[in-house]
Amino acid sequence: MMKKVIQVPIDARLLNDLDYTSQKQGKARAELIREACQLYLKQVKQQELDSRYKRGYQKTPEKAAVGEAQLAMTSEIMPKELW
Numbered sequence: 001m002m003k004k005v006i007q008v009p010i011d012a013r014l015l016n017d018l019d020y021t022s023q024k025q026g027k028a029r030a031e032l033i034r035e036a037c038q039l040y041l042k043q044v045k046q047q048e049l050d051s052r053y054k055r056g057y058q059k060t061p062e063k064a065a066v067g068e069a070q071l072a073m074t075s076e077i078m079p080k081e082l083w
Contacts, residue, residue, distance in 0.1 A: 008033075 010018075022029045 018029050018032055022032050025032070
């Protein structure tokens with residue numbers, strides 16, 4: 001994949017922390033920044049999915065009987081798990 005160079009203003013303390021971590025891990029600063037961006041975008045996507053899931057259940061909640069049945073099954077199955 002072709003990479004593009006961008007400029008991002010960053011404060012000195014964060015830059016020092018990035019440089020320290022990049023040296024400690026043996027990675028380039030840019031690699032750490034890319035990894036951080038990917039992790040952040042993954043978290044944002046997960047939060048969006050969680051929000052959609054929650055809105056779906058708020059819009060169409062389960063019937064109480066379904067929740068009670070799930071609770072009864074979980075209460076019966078979980079103690080048998082060998083965690």
